[in-house]
Amino acid sequence: MSASTLILLVLGLGLAGWLVARSRAAMFRRANGGKRIASLPNYHAWYAALWIVVPTLLFALVWSQIADNLVIQHVLASPAAADLPAFGMQRQTMLTEARAVATGAAPAVFNPAAADLVEPFEEALTRYNIIGMVVTLLIALAGGAWAFLHLKPDFRAHTRVERAVLSLLLIASLVAILTTLGIVASLVFETVRFFGMVNPIDFLTGVNWSPNPMTDGSNPDPERYGAVPLFWGTFFIGVVIAMIVAIPMGMMSAIYLNQYAAPRVRTWLKPALEILAGVPTVVYGYFAALTIAPAIRDIALALGVQNPSSESALAAGLVMGVMIIPFVSSMADDSIAAVPQAMKDGSLAMGATQNETIKRVLVPAALPGIVAGIMLAISRAIGETMIVVMAASATARLSANPLEAMTTVTYQIVANLTGEASMDSASTLAAFALGFVLFLVTLVLNIIALRIVKRFREAYE
């Protein structure tokens, strides 16, 4: 019996429990002369259904994990398994083949030696299937009986159902948190391995970045892993250049949309601006690499710059700035809109012009929210990968000239992780260390931004 049939069976039992419990609760009500009972019949029904379905599904989950092992153990204990090769690929293949035939997934074994194993497999599968099914049904019945015994006119089924819903919600939120923890743990694990080969201080302060993918873990050559040029490139492209574009443009568009635009204009412009946020970053990447970068090089040439790079930091930074505009503008828009109308009226009633009101009252009052928006935008910009992969260069360089080629943390993560180096070489592991540093920085930025936003909200509520 397959897992899906089992699940259907459990759900069927649950439905049966639901209907029975509901009619029993309805009976209480009739017996009570149509007066109210402590909970609506539906809650009784859900109470019973949950007691049937949840424990059985939990058991099924656990059982599906251990049943396989039990089957294998049974097969290995059979006399036919004595002929199996002790270890290795062949043994594994034979077991897999025999299982495939036993479950009906394959018509016949390819390796005749595996044929003997088919029968023990069939035997074991049947046995554990029956055990599993019987236990499942028993649990379903026990759960149903337990629930049914609780049904009384004065039983408050709704609070129990409420609690079940609550735990469901809790589990849902835990999944996201646990996933994050898992990601962090895996990052930390690999980072620690990397720092076993390269001193963290060298990594964080060295200025020479030229990882050699051909070296293995035993000879990491720590001289080559100074990440400062990467941090600089990331900072220069994502924070300096991108923000020089994004902050003024974002602020000005937010102010225009919020304060000046006629409602009709606003209903068109605001979604249009938000579309910018929905453009896949790879498309921005094309744009940066194919349109902006050559244009910048041509302009630089025309201005008399010798040998301008065709992969300038400026191109990547400008396009990234455009990409970030909607983030800055929507946060700024929200914060300006959150400033109470009374504040604005107060300023206008003093004879301030619209412009003075915006400059001296609205923007200062909204500043915490705007700053928070900018920090979120920065953390987004320095984590941005596609644009820099397509438009920035692989050359690690410490330079303040925006026309030079520069590389970023994210670029190097991609380059080192997808390169030909083996998984335990220092150059691959360096990607994890870079990712970890990036993660920490964006985490701190986000935490600060969220705290500012929270304080700001409190100030106006």
Added chain:
Amino acid sequence: MADIADSPLANQANKSLEHENIETGEPKMRARDVDVYYGQKKAIDSVDIDVYTEFVTAFIGPSGCGKSTFLRALNRMNDTIPSARVTGTIELDGEDIYASGMDVVQLRARVGMVFQKPNPFPKSIYDNIAYGPKIHGLAETKPDLDNIVEKSLRRAGLWEEVKDRLADSGTALSGGQQQRLCIARAIAVDPEVILMDEPCSALDPIATAKIEELIDELRGRYGIVIVTHSMQQAARVSQRTAFFHLGNLVEYGHTSDIFTNPVEKRTQDYITGRYG
């Protein structure tokens, strides 16, 4: 009407009677045949009113009667509501404030406003007061500005309470202090008329008493128009009272007359608490 004449309200109104026969010059503001519309809806219907610098004018009436709407028409704050439209004439010193050549910014500097809920800017106390003088260029030097700030706070009766903490945020003051700060802020640009839209409705009785005292002190220097829900307050602080009902000006006259000897039945019903 004997029952009305003996009521506590009437007594309060009579107390301010002594101020009522002051010589008046030309009205500071004159409204004639004013209609205010929100979209298609007529919120104010043909209102005539004079505002004098020598008197405090109170607007009373049940909620939604249009008194705040009319108040906001006096310094064109209704302009901030896109659907609002005003017809008729409102003159300030004989000049039509809705004329096309009128500078709204200048008008609002001359006709200041204090709102229902205290709305200090999230700046220091000093900067709250200095805001208006700065944008209107009223002070050449820092000492000038300091002077204006001190004078305004003194006039608003707040100086003694805040002189040692001018750098603190204006929002950190108590509700009553915030409202007096807002009055000081309005005074700082040296207006000719101050409009007050239920300035005490968010305040406790002690703070309310202080504001009322302040209004009485400011009378004569500035034309003051106050919208209030409290008839007692109107009786205590004003010398002229206008009773609005459903967008109409039902009765306008001496406060003591309105509260002791109203001409209109609707006025009498309202002040004796039959509706509203």
